[in-house]
Amino acid sequence: MIAIVDYGAGNLTSVKKALDRLGQTAVITADAEQVARAEKVIVPGVGHFAATRTLCSTGLKDAIDAAIGRGAPFLGICLGMQWMFDSSSEAPDVRGLGVFHGESVHFPADVKSPHVGWNQLQLSADSRLLRDMPAECFVYFTHSYRIPVVEQTVATCEYGGIFSAVVERDHLFGVQFHPEKSGPVGIKLLENFCGLSC
Amino acid sequence: MLTKRIIACLDVDGGRVVKGVQFLNLRDAGDPAELAAAHSHAGADEIVLLDISATAEKRKTLLDTVRRTARELFIPFTVGGGIRTLDDASAVFDAGADKVSINSAALAEPGLITNIAERFGSQAVIVAIDAKRCNGAGGYEAFARGGRTPTGRDAVAWAREAESRGAGEILLTSMDRDGTGNGFDCTLTRAISDGVRIPVIASGGAGSATHFVEVFQEGHADAALAASILHYGLTELGDLKQELAAAGISVRWPC
Numbered sequence: 001m002i003a004i005v006d007y008g009a010g011n012l013t014s015v016k017k018a019l020d021r022l023g024q025t026a027v028i029t030a031d032a033e034q035v036a037r038a039e040k041v042i043v044p045g046v047g048h049f050a051a052t053r054t055l056c057s058t059g060l061k062d063a064i065d066a067a068i069g070r071g072a073p074f075l076g077i078c079l080g081m082q083w084m085f086d087s088s089s090e091a092p093d094v095r096g097l098g099v100f101h102g103e104s105v106h107f108p109a110d111v112k113s114p115h116v117g118w119n120q121l122q123l124s125a126d127s128r129l130l131r132d133m134p135a136e137c138f139v140y141f142t143h144s145y146r147i148p149v150v151e152q153t154v155a156t157c158e159y160g161g162i163f164s165a166v167v168e169r170d171h172l173f174g175v176q177f178h179p180e181k182s183g184p185v186g187i188k189l190l191e192n193f194c195g196l197s198c
Numbered sequence: 199m200l201t202k203r204i205i206a207c208l209d210v211d212g213g214r215v216v217k218g219v220q221f222l223n224l225r226d227a228g229d230p231a232e233l234a235a236a237h238s239h240a241g242a243d244e245i246v247l248l249d250i251s252a253t254a255e256k257r258k259t260l261l262d263t264v265r266r267t268a269r270e271l272f273i274p275f276t277v278g279g280g281i282r283t284l285d286d287a288s289a290v291f292d293a294g295a296d297k298v299s300i301n302s303a304a305l306a307e308p309g310l311i312t313n314i315a316e317r318f319g320s321q322a323v324i325v326a327i328d329a330k331r332c333n334g335a336g337g338y339e340a341f342a343r344g345g346r347t348p349t350g351r352d353a354v355a356w357a358r359e360a361e362s363r364g365a366g367e368i369l370l371t372s373m374d375r376d377g378t379g380n381g382f383d384c385t386l387t388r389a390i391s392d393g394v395r396i397p398v399i400a401s402g403g404a405g406s407a408t409h410f411v412e413v414f415q416e417g418h419a420d421a422a423l424a425a426s427i428l429h430y431g432l433t434e435l436g437d438l439k440q441e442l443a444a445a446g447i448s449v450r451w452p453c
Contacts, residue, residue, distance in 0.1 A: 009319075013292075013294055014268075014294065014296065017268070017269065017272075017294070018272060021270075021272075046318075046319045046321055046322070047318070047319035047321075048319070112395050112396060112397055112420070113395060113396070114320065114321055114366055114396070114397075115200065116321065116366065116367060116397045116420070117200050117201060117202075117203050117243070117397070117420065117421065118200075118201045118203065118243055118450040119199070119200045119201065120199065120201075138201065138450040138453065140273065140274060142274075142321040142366075143321070144320075158199065159200050180272065181272065181273055181274050181296065182272070182273075183238070183272055183273055183453060184272075184453075186272060187272060
């Protein structure tokens with residue numbers, strides 16, 4: 001079972017719909033015990049970084065730590081990816097999960113923000129999540145904050161400078177774009193994630 | 199590079215797409231779910247569904263239509279028309295929309311923009327502006343109620359206010375050009391696009407691929423709405439995107 005973590009930050013049904021299409025058993029849940037037991041965990045989300053505060057206050061963060069600790073593949077989408085890092089300048093007093101290191105920062109003032117639309121990925125390292133994906137595929141972004149390029153970056157994107165589009169380390173994955181809204185390319189990425197074993 | 203988006207628009211009345219449609223191989227050319235999927239496969243970057251139902255009776259079917267359309271759609275999906283309250287917006291999101299487009303209700307109560315943005319994020323709120331060139335003096339006026347009611351508000355100033363209140367995108371329709379096929383109003387589009395820091399979707403007047411090239415290059419649009427140009431089979435989406443690419447405009451093609 002795949003747990004789609006519900007912390008009140010939208011966009012959950014479209015992720016569930018995409019997993020349904022792939023024939024996966026997925027549940028949208030705010031139940032910490034269910035998350036802790038899940039085979040795989042997805043934290044989607046759009047909106048303000050402060051919304052991730054709920055993950056701490058409801059015990060979901062501890063449940064996610066437990067799931068990750070026993071090797072369950074974990075995918076953070078958009079805000080969920082940013083939450084995997086230490087912090088965000090959008091809400092400096094809110095701590096992230098901290099499995100990757102760095103801070104998400106606002107786009108520079110010389111480009112329109114949010115960054116909305118289809119942009120190209122540049123694959124930069126071997127990746128289990130991006131296996132068999134075209135080298136320069138288009139995916140759908142909508143965000144105002146971004147993660148700089150870090151050691152675990154496996155795909156980048158260019159908009160007002162280069163930033164991390166996909167990060168990956170062992171069984172931990174983060175994507176800044178929305179695979180559930182990125183047509184066949186996004187479905188392929190989710191299929192790759194679903195195919196990983198615990 | 200961020201690509202320019204082509205957004206396919208479906209006008210829906212009582213759960214049926216109402217503009218003429220000439221897609222082949224569709225069992226039911228008036229079914230929004232089927233048409234949205236066909237546009238998506240043909241290369242549309244997003245789908246907008248505008249509910250133009252005039253009666254409350256017909257509007258009841260909207261959520262069901264949204265739910266059916268969203269089910270098999272894996273690209274961004276916007277719903278507009280008749281959304282007056284946060285509850286209206288919530289219901290549309292629950293049914294599977296990614297964004298809502300609000301127009302008259304935002305003009306009447308601008309705080310609605312902020313209310314929806316705070317709950318669902320700015321990326322989920324499109325403010326639609328119907329603008330008409332002012333007689334005599336330069337400038338454009340925003341109209342409410344499907345272009346029937348003048349508001350006395352300058353369109354650029356209203357776009358800026360919408361941005362400051364939390365809108366994530368502006369959907370700009372030129373009332374002067376809408377339905378003419380004579381091309382987008384690039385002057386209007388550029389005034390709005392250069393006046394705000396959020397993406398602007400141009401609408402109204404498309405009659406050829408050249409018009410799309412113009413609105414991206416001269417109008418500084420970030421996206422363009424394709425409605426009747428697709429419904430009447432004048433341009434296939436793939437052909438349109440190839441012409442844009444040939445003109446040096448970055449588009450998602452092949453998808």
